[in-house]
Amino acid sequence: MNRKYRKVIIAGNWKMNMLPSKVKRYVEELRGAMPKFKTCNIVLCVPFPMIPNLRKATRDSRIAVGAQNVNEHEKGAYTGEVSISMLEDLNVKYVIVGHSERRQYFGETDFTVNAKVKSLLDAGIVPIICVGESLEQREFDLTMEHISYQIKAALHGLAPEQVRKCVVAYEPIWAIGTGRTATSEQAQEVCEHIRAIIRRGYGARVARSVSILYGGSMNSQNSAELLSMPDIDGGLIGGASLDPAEFARIIEATDQE
Numbered sequence: 001m002n003r004k005y006r007k008v009i010i011a012g013n014w015k016m017n018m019l020p021s022k023v024k025r026y027v028e029e030l031r032g033a034m035p036k037f038k039t040c041n042i043v044l045c046v047p048f049p050m051i052p053n054l055r056k057a058t059r060d061s062r063i064a065v066g067a068q069n070v071n072e073h074e075k076g077a078y079t080g081e082v083s084i085s086m087l088e089d090l091n092v093k094y095v096i097v098g099h100s101e102r103r104q105y106f107g108e109t110d111f112t113v114n115a116k117v118k119s120l121l122d123a124g125i126v127p128i129i130c131v132g133e134s135l136e137q138r139e140f141d142l143t144m145e146h147i148s149y150q151i152k153a154a155l156h157g158l159a160p161e162q163v164r165k166c167v168v169a170y171e172p173i174w175a176i177g178t179g180r181t182a183t184s185e186q187a188q189e190v191c192e193h194i195r196a197i198i199r200r201g202y203g204a205r206v207a208r209s210v211s212i213l214y215g216g217s218m219n220s221q222n223s224a225e226l227l228s229m230p231d232i233d234g235g236l237i238g239g240a241s242l243d244p245a246e247f248a249r250i251i252e253a254t255d256q257e
């Protein structure tokens with residue numbers, strides 16, 4: 001982490017879990033367990049039907065409301081989709097873009113990721129851009145090439161001032177939901193690489209202000225070590241964010257360096 005130049009962000013990704021009726025209770029428990037002093041920016045990226053309840057429950061708190069996906073088009077005949085202005089209307093501040101599960105199961109490409117990033121920035125919503133290599137790519141020593149490609153595609157056509165507003169999440173696919181976390185050295189190496197690509201494309205001032213998160217089996221046991229790395233500015237947390245007490249411990253870990 002480097003608090004001097006960038007935001008520390010702990011974001012929960014509930015994926016397709018939880019129920020709208022359980023949101024209030026979750027937030028009460030989280031607020032009860034969370035450290036009272038300001039440590040980091042906290043975001044909960046929840047399924048669409050839970051956004052109104054989350055918004056209500058987090059009013060007067062420092063928990064920001066996030067979504068897990070959005071459609072890049074403004075409006076129209078896209079049955080089943082949710083637009084950016086709908087999320088904006090609900091005061092959503094962050095949206096996950098290009099999560100590996102969406103790339104794998106729902107045909108999200110680097111080009112749709114780019115379109116979503118642009119439209120979100122235009123609406124003043126922060127995209128959390130997910131990148132990460134598969135196990136095969138790591139074993140074939142293609143991690144850095146793959147990550148470079150994903151980052152360049154996601155940020156294509158953006159002005160430096162827009163890139164500054166983005167958040168990147170490095171999530172090695174082999175570490176997601178597997179209990180197999182990347183070592184802090186592996187995660188740092190890739191996060192440092194991501195910052196270097198941004199530096200090359202948009203300059204040092206932009207690169208040093210982009211928050212880069214790690215995601216993939218992060219929990220209260222390994223978070224302090226991951227967060228002690230210079231280029232890891234927070235976490236995108238799946239499984240461990242479903243338990244408010246556990247999520248609060250990860251938030252607390254941002255204070256341990």
Ligand code: PGA
Nearest residue numbers: 176177216217237238239
């Ligand atoms: P995990 O998921 O923490 O359950 O591995 C992280 C993510 O997919 O964002």
